[in-house]
Amino acid sequence: MFWDPDRYERWFDTPEGRFALEREARLLQSVLAGWPRRGHKLLEIGCGTGLFLEMLYQMGFDVTGLDSSAEMVMAARKRLGPRADINLGNGELTPYADNEFDYAFLWSVLEFAEDPEAMLAEAARVAEKGLLIGFLNKNSLYYSMNVRKSTGNMSQGRWQTWCTMQDLVRKATGFRPTMARSVLPGPMQTWRDSGVRKWVNSRLYPPSVGAFTAVRVDFVNMKPLTPLFAWKSEPEMG
Numbered sequence: 001m002f003w004d005p006d007r008y009e010r011w012f013d014t015p016e017g018r019f020a021l022e023r024e025a026r027l028l029q030s031v032l033a034g035w036p037r038r039g040h041k042l043l044e045i046g047c048g049t050g051l052f053l054e055m056l057y058q059m060g061f062d063v064t065g066l067d068s069s070a071e072m073v074m075a076a077r078k079r080l081g082p083r084a085d086i087n088l089g090n091g092e093l094t095p096y097a098d099n100e101f102d103y104a105f106l107w108s109v110l111e112f113a114e115d116p117e118a119m120l121a122e123a124a125r126v127a128e129k130g131l132l133i134g135f136l137n138k139n140s141l142y143y144s145m146n147v148r149k150s151t152g153n154m155s156q157g158r159w160q161t162w163c164t165m166q167d168l169v170r171k172a173t174g175f176r177p178t179m180a181r182s183v184l185p186g187p188m189q190t191w192r193d194s195g196v197r198k199w200v201n202s203r204l205y206p207p208s209v210g211a212f213t214a215v216r217v218d219f220v221n222m223k224p225l226t227p228l229f230a231w232k233s234e235p236e237m238g
Contacts, residue, residue, distance in 0.1 A: 005049050005075035012051070019191040023183040023202060024134070024212055025055060030181060030204055031132060031214045037061050040102040045091040045123055046109025050076030050084070056105065057083050064101070066094060092118040099128035107134035108212075110168075111157030120172035124219075131173065131217040135160050137182060142211035145187040162208040169217055178218040182210030 011017040037060030047053045047065030049072055057063045057080065065086040067073050076086045089095055091106075092115055104127035110116040123131055137143065138159035147159075160168065162180070169177055181204045188211075190197045207213045 005071050008049055008072075009051075009075075015193070016188055016191045019193055019201070020184060020212070021051075024052075026202075027181060027183045027204065027212065027214050028052070028055065028132075028134075029059075031179060031216045032059065034216075034218075035103065035130070040129075041100070042103045042105055043094075043096065043101040043123075043126060044105040044107070045094070045119065046106060046112075047076050047086065048072050050079040050086065052105070052107050053084055053086075054080060061103075066091060092122055094122055094126055096126040098125055101127050102129045103127050103132065104130075105132045107132075108136065111136055111159055113158075116158060116160075117168055117172045120168060124173040124175075124217075127219070129218070129220045130178075131215075131219075133165070133169070133215040133217070135165055135213055135215070137161065137208065137211055137213050138164075139208055140182075140185070140211040141187045142184060146189075162213060165213070165215060169215065173217060173219075174224045175217050175219060175222055177215045178222065180207035180213060180215040181205065182207050182213040184211040185209050 012021050040061055042056055042061040043064045043066065044053050045066050047067050050065060053063050053065045053076060063084045065076050065084055066089050067076065068090055070088055073086050073088045080086065091109065091113065104123035106123055110119060113119045136157065136159050139161045143159060166177060183204060184191060184201050185205055186197065186201050191201055192198060
């Protein structure tokens, strides 16, 4: 990750950052609607300061976080205290056992991974029931108008389109996305809490439209595309 904890938190204190966070939280609730939560274990890979991990805890999951930055891990531990187990580690080679968690969560982290496919495959290995992926859409107006010509941290990420993300998910997990939606179709200068701009940017859209897209991948009761991950839906042997 290119962010330091203070810079990351300060972004969400700006008007645009607060607006984006509220829309991402609504998107998160929408795509998680079909998952059971109470008593289910969820791992966030690339948990950062624990901002979304705290949301997931409030939603009812038993949460664990992993991040490659010691500074981010310290910030997340400070935020969540005993409510979550936060560990320092590589998301492409985690210390967890096969199927140790019910779900894995990767939110704005694949863009900054050295090997996004390896990170997704590792997430699929440790999650028995499914993945939730949040990514920044390269085909969005936000990318075209606010990121493409910039020299900041965001421009250094490996941005995906909805098409390339579908291919990445299939290659890494052996499954197709179950559902996907996006938010924030306008450029950042329209991320305002008033008028038509608020109405347009507050709705949920098809995955190729908005600046930020969430993808749910279910392993339970879904037929794998390849035999590689067929074990996820097979009954355990006694």
